[in-house]
Amino acid sequence: MKTKSKLLFVVAGMLLLLSTATIVNVSINFKDYTINSAVEKSKMVAKIVEDGLTAHMVNGTMDQREYFLEQISKSDEIKSLWLVRSKNVIEQYGEGFNQELPRDDIDKKVLKRGESIREILEQRDRITLRITIPYKATIINGTNCLSCHNVNRGDTLGAVSMKFDITNLRTDGYYTIAKILAINLIFLIIVIILINYFVAPYTKLFTNIQDGIKKAYSGDFTHRFDTTIKGDAKDIVEHMNTLFSKIQETFGDIKHNLATFIPQGSSPSSDPLYEAKTIIQELSDIYKFKKTIERDLSKESVYNRIIDIIKYKYSIEHFAFYEVNDTQQNRELIYITHGESICLKHVDKNVKECRTYRTESNTISTDFKDVCQTCDAKGVEYLCLFFNINNEASLLLSFTAPLVSEINRINSLIPSIRHYLEAAKPVVESKLLMEKLRDTSLRDAMTGLYNRRFLEEFIDQVMSQAQRENETYSVMMLDVDFFKMVNDTYGHDIGDKVIVEIGKLLLDNVRNADLAIRYGGEEFIVMLHNATDEGALKVATKIHSAFAKHIFDVGSGETMQKTMSIGMATFPTDGDTIWKCIKYADTALYEAKSTGRNKIVKFKPEMFEGEEF
Numbered sequence: 001m002k003t004k005s006k007l008l009f010v011v012a013g014m015l016l017l018l019s020t021a022t023i024v025n026v027s028i029n030f031k032d033y034t035i036n037s038a039v040e041k042s043k044m045v046a047k048i049v050e051d052g053l054t055a056h057m058v059n060g061t062m063d064q065r066e067y068f069l070e071q072i073s074k075s076d077e078i079k080s081l082w083l084v085r086s087k088n089v090i091e092q093y094g095e096g097f098n099q100e101l102p103r104d105d106i107d108k109k110v111l112k113r114g115e116s117i118r119e120i121l122e123q124r125d126r127i128t129l130r131i132t133i134p135y136k137a138t139i140i141n142g143t144n145c146l147s148c149h150n151v152n153r154g155d156t157l158g159a160v161s162m163k164f165d166i167t168n169l170r171t172d173g174y175y176t177i178a179k180i181l182a183i184n185l186i187f188l189i190i191v192i193i194l195i196n197y198f199v200a201p202y203t204k205l206f207t208n209i210q211d212g213i214k215k216a217y218s219g220d221f222t223h224r225f226d227t228t229i230k231g232d233a234k235d236i237v238e239h240m241n242t243l244f245s246k247i248q249e250t251f252g253d254i255k256h257n258l259a260t261f262i263p264q265g266s267s268p269s270s271d272p273l274y275e276a277k278t279i280i281q282e283l284s285d286i287y288k289f290k291k292t293i294e295r296d297l298s299k300e301s302v303y304n305r306i307i308d309i310i311k312y313k314y315s316i317e318h319f320a321f322y323e324v325n326d327t328q329q330n331r332e333l334i335y336i337t338h339g340e341s342i343c344l345k346h347v348d349k350n351v352k353e354c355r356t357y358r359t360e361s362n363t364i365s366t367d368f369k370d371v372c373q374t375c376d377a378k379g380v381e382y383l384c385l386f387f388n389i390n391n392e393a394s395l396l397l398s399f400t401a402p403l404v405s406e407i408n409r410i411n412s413l414i415p416s417i418r419h420y421l422e423a424a425k426p427v428v429e430s431k432l433l434m435e436k437l438r439d440t441s442l443r444d445a446m447t448g449l450y451n452r453r454f455l456e457e458f459i460d461q462v463m464s465q466a467q468r469e470n471e472t473y474s475v476m477m478l479d480v481d482f483f484k485m486v487n488d489t490y491g492h493d494i495g496d497k498v499i500v501e502i503g504k505l506l507l508d509n510v511r512n513a514d515l516a517i518r519y520g521g522e523e524f525i526v527m528l529h530n531a532t533d534e535g536a537l538k539v540a541t542k543i544h545s546a547f548a549k550h551i552f553d554v555g556s557g558e559t560m561q562k563t564m565s566i567g568m569a570t571f572p573t574d575g576d577t578i579w580k581c582i583k584y585a586d587t588a589l590y591e592a593k594s595t596g597r598n599k600i601v602k603f604k605p606e607m608f609e610g611e612e613f
Helices: 003-059 062-073 087-093 105-113 167-217 232-261 272-293 299-313 355-359 404-441 452-468 483-490 492-509 533-549 578-594
Strands: 078-085 117-122 127-136 156-165 319-325 330-336 381-388 393-401 473-480 515-520 523-529 552-555 558-560 564-571 600-602
Touching: 003 062, 003 078, 003 117, 003 127, 003 156, 003 167, 062 078, 078 087, 078 105, 087 156, 105 117, 105 127, 105 156, 167 232, 272 299, 272 404, 299 319, 299 330, 299 404, 355 381, 355 393, 381 404, 393 404, 452 515, 452 578, 473 483, 473 492, 473 533, 473 578, 483 492, 492 515, 492 523, 492 533, 492 552, 523 533, 523 578, 533 564, 533 600, 564 578, 578 600
Parallel strands: 564 600
Antiparallel strands: 078 156, 117 127, 127 156, 319 330, 319 393, 381 393, 473 523, 473 564, 515 523, 552 558
16 A cells, blocks of 8 residues: 555544544434423423412312313424322312323332432334423421421422424434534545645655655666655755666666676676675685785695685585696596596596597586496496696596586586686686696706706605605616717707607506606616516616617618616615716616616625715
């Protein structure tokens, strides 16, 4: 119900209540007035009858009183009138005309008590007032009743009983009440018209303000206020229109600028104010996240921050996090919450098998049955997210959940997760670049193998892990036989070809867990992780034989073949540090060269005559 209608309803209700109370009060008072008027008239009639009878008695004409009483009874309002004599009067003068005896209990009670009694008799079409008034022995206008009657002063001599028709009085009362009601209704209509005329502009303004506030609550400040009221109300409307215009202009700019940072649809809400609040909160969180990861030392720390966001901010229970090497077309599992990945193992070595990576778009299991052929997802739903860092690296996130509703919830969070990935992108890219530069400084540019600096920086770390995990390393020291003659005879270009070929041989014959290092010049070190003596010897023999069989083109139609010598030692069997084992392998290499070259020699303690270090 509108405000104006409510106001009119309340006012009309109050006036109706007031009118009803007035009519009820008038009705009650009018009824009392009608009865009191009839009673007063009856007293007057009784007084006339009393005076007339006294006069007849004094004049000795009591036998003519009937005419007198008939004249009084001819009144239109007096329905009937009769006299009643008391017992004393009857005994002294008889029953009188028409047996002036008590006709009913009222007459008897009045004679007995000496008090007037009245009674209202209401019928459907008539109202009658019955009243009986006593006459008492007293002195009236100099006439002493005791001179004629044998009674005491104050005794009841008789009574006059009358019935009055007061129906007309009731009818007049109804007419009066109807007039009052009509006047009140006319007054009510006039008041409502006046209220509507004077209050309507204010209620209209109030409704207009309400509509504007409702729109503003939804972020719409385009509403314009209007009123026909002059003065302060007009000024208020103009001020509010100015305020809303400024807010709309400012809010529009804010919303547009926010959309620059956060794509539309990221905050699913029909309320622009709530959407803006959500976006600003998101930007604040992302800003704090970015400032935090910018101070992290390593790429792994940044990845851990992303993982924490997914786990704790978005409450995702199971997911896997991969880093993809776009150059080598493989990927590495950085983190998984628990269990195993839903992806088949061969995808790690050939990331092109991954549908999400290949299409560079999200994959969700609810789109199509077995949408990804390389996912072994039984009894769970999944969603895979692709995010590109640069031309050399990308990220893959794989989310799983037992229920469709949960995977749909995760899908709704993907835009927000992407915001964090976008914030992390320059930092991760920077870390990858630093990692690449670091790796470049630790690798030999010619062969792609680790260099001596890497060995010096990381050998202690490798040794600590090996001691902690009870791991072993077979250390090989390799050297080309008579390499100086190659440079002197064919030039350094051919010498470089020999070095590059050795690098290829080593990379082809060692595992990812092994280390191949160009130690300096034509010297190389290979560290085989957890290899048996037989296995290490087999790898050394394979490298030795392959190198000896390789034919180098030295130009002018000439070719060349070279051999190498290899010394071997085992950590921790031969030495309690890897540095010692490297020294012992170098000692075994020296033994191989000094005993004829082109051979593989395993270190023996008697070969080392130097001091322990």
